[in-house]
Amino acid sequence: SQTIHQWPATLVQPVGSPLSLECTVEGTSNPNLYWYRQAAGRGLQLLFYSVGIGQISSEVPQNLSASRPQDRQFILSSKKLLLSDSGFYLCAWGWGAGQPQHFGDGTRLSIL
């Protein structure tokens, strides 16, 4: 069966510091991969998605970037965090074509 791993679970970072969140999927190949952010009391916002190695689609202009260096690895990065980057970051995988997505445990990011 497929599993998705995301770490760290919690992160506290100062404004202006860099960020790297990693997500890996096991038990499948060539999945679609997604990064979402959920701000407190708000809905899920799709940040990036990838349909293959090196292929990244950005959904909203922002301070963040994503990369997919390997088939089952998806990384979310920032060179300089802003206060507004705080939130609950979720990685997900899916087959596309209208199939459901499955989420990792999430990373709760606080910017001080």
Next chain:
Amino acid sequence: RKEVEQDPGPFNVPEGATVAFNCTYSNSASQSFFWYRQDCRKEPKLLMSVYSSGNEDGRFTAQLNRASQYISLLIRDSKLSDSATYLCVVNAEGGGSNYKLTFGKGTLLTVNP
């Protein structure tokens, strides 16, 4: 009009009650529909897919009305463990090649003893 719209609640019901959630979507080309549940401070988890003919999974029944662009979730005999936020989810682009899902903001349910 928002892409996926849900009543935010909160819904407070006693154990054993029947509760219904509604959702409307704006993209008439959407073809896939789901309900997820999200516990407090946790990730969303797939509860069930929603099929055109309606479908049931134990105490949960999902229905789809394409003409009205409306989805519903019915929970019978509510349990304390059903307390969560329920997210209505629709595939974003429609058609045969689509990668994105659009999530509603969710409806908060609290089941009381």
